Amino acid sequence: MRLRDENKKLAIRQKAIEMIVQSGLDGFSMQKLAKAAGVSPATLYIYYKDREDLILQLCREVSDEMIESSMKNFSPDMPFAEGLKIQWRNRAHFFLEHPLEVNFIEQIRYSPLYEKIADHIKTRFSSVMGKFVHNAVEKGELMPLSFEVYWSMCYAPLYQLIKFHSQGSYHDKAFTLTQEIMDQTLALVLKAVKP
Amino acid sequence: MRLRDENKKLAIRQKAIEMIVQSGLDGFSMQKLAKAAGVSPATLYIYYKDREDLILQLCREVSDEMIESSMKNFSPDMPFAEGLKIQWRNRAHFFLEHPLEVNFIEQIRYSPLYEKIADHIKTRFSSVMGKFVHNAVEKGELMPLSFEVYWSMCYAPLYQLIKFHSQGSYHDKAFTLTQEIMDQTLALVLKAVKP
DNA sequence: CTTTTAATTAAACGAACATTCATTTATATT
DNA sequence: AATATAAATGAATGTTCGTTTAATTAAAAG
Structure with a gap:
């Protein structure tokens, strides 16, 4: 055959x-x-079965790669500050290497299609992440926060920086996401969520 | 006629x-x-001239309403913590009253169409906002931050909370955006950006 | 080499698309 | 009441859409 x-x-x-x-x-x-x-x-x-299946399958694939990449060199038993820093670096690195893929996912993320794969992404994601947060709170390195507040404080700023970087037209001068800016912002985040 | x-x-x-x-x-x-x-x-x-014109015109309208609403009872000369709190409340209030409109804008926001109205939104927005941030830094109520870092720290968390709230399916139990959660998160943000 | 089987394709399907046009309708002005 | 004018329309335009079908191709298995 x-x-x-x-x-x-x-x-x-x-x-x-x-x-x-x-x-x-x-x-x-x-x-x-x-x-x-x-x-x-x-x-x-x-x-692919049809158009929607094609889009969703690609989105699942890319999401999996992104999540896997964000967990490189990461363990949920790490000190909180170190673990979060590694995740930020990994995510930023993935974005710099795969800007198209990230942009693609964000577009699905904010469309009605997203609900059809939300469960998949959540599953691939929350086991390790939940343990990391739980550990950090137990060790007194992180304030006790609901998952939503935790995510909003600890990751939303990074994704906003990435978004700024990827659409240069929004500002007079293009915004370059440097290591310094990331480190500065991460420091602010850590300051905010320290007990 | x-x-x-x-x-x-x-x-x-x-x-x-x-x-x-x-x-x-x-x-x-x-x-x-x-x-x-x-x-x-x-x-x-x-x-409307054509399909795209319709979409963009609606997006401009809704964005203008959203920005105007966020500036209610606000003045760039306010103390920083008070001004930011008012803006958060206004934005959350607008979202609770107009969830469809906010969802609509977010969808455009993350699509390639957005670049065609980015300038419009920026113009309507940045004059008052720039003054507010500048004042706050001068008065020593806010760390000196680039606009991008400022926005990523001070607004991205709120919009992430709103996003969580508007898609109940993402979690086992629906996430309700209460005043308590907002106040808690805003407190973290203020702690982070205080000099 | 022959058979078998799945990959691949060109062509074609009806449906839905954005947009236009010739016409009708409503109303402010005369 | 008559006129002028822009709003509003139903029907039709040619195009592109997602998807299917019948035929062809390539290669593994016999």
């Missing part, structure tokens, strides 16, 4: 992400994707 | 926002909007 051409799957994935980042979910069509990836429209339906 | 029926314009606006919040920019079409608003498709083109 004939084997799948893995290059095709990669080309489809790459072009789909590029198209969605550039034109939005709005301007993303199966026919244009097929042409851009150099395959027949029908081929897309070998790899 | 015949006068414009303002009810029509309102119906178009309301239904457009509802449709986009529910189905995304993706599932938003002029024909469906016309049917939902009870007008002819051609009527849409009396009020």
Whole structure:
């Protein structure tokens, strides 16, 4: 029997992400994707059930890679400040290496489609994270906070910085996300959530 | 001559926002909007040049209302802690009264369309805001921070809380954004950015 | 080499799309 | 009441959409 051409799957994935980042979910069509990836429209339906399945599957893949990357060199038993710093670095690093992927995810994240994969992402994510926060509180390195307040304080600032960086047009001069800025902001965050 | 029926314009606006919040920019079409608003498709083109113009014009309108609402009872000469608290309250209040509008804006905010109105929003926004931050730094109530770090620390957490609140499905139990949670988070933010 | 089987495709489907046009309707002015 | 004018429309435009089907291709298995 004939084997799948893995290059095709990669080309489809790459072009789909590029198209969605550039034109939005709005301007993303199966026919244009097929042409851009150099395959027949029908081929897309070998790899994916339909348009929505394609988008969601890619989003799950990229989210998994992002979460996995954020946990590199990380252990939930680390001191809180060190663990959070590693996660920030990992996330920023992933963004700098994969800006398209991050932009792609953010677009899904704020669309109605997101609810269809929220559970998947939560599952992949919350076990390690929950332990980390619980440990930190027990060790007296972190104020006791609900998950929502914890996330809003400890990660939302980083993602806002990333967002600023990725849309240069918002300000007169482009905003470059340097190590100094990240360290400065992380220090503020740590100051805020210390008991 | 015949006068414009303002009810029509309102119906178009309301239904457009509802449709986009529910189905995304993706599932938003002029024909469906016309049917939902009870007008002819051609009527849409009396009020708006084309589909994109409609979306952007609505986004500008809602953004303006949101910004105006956030500045209620606010003056850039206020003490920093008081001014920020008022802005948080105003923004949360606007969200609770207009959840659809906020969700609508967030969807545009994270799509490629946003760049086409970024300047408009920035202009409407930054004059008062810049003065507020400048004053606060001068009075020694706020650390000197770049605009990006300032925004990431002082507003991103609030918007993340709002986001959590508006998508109940993300967690086992729905997250209710109470006054207590807001006050607690704002206190953390103020602690972080105090000199 | 032949068979088998899945990958791949070109072409085509009806549906839905954004937009336009010729016409009708309502109303302020005369 | 007649006129002028812009609002409003229903129907139709050609295009693009997501998806399917019938035929072809490549390669593993016999």
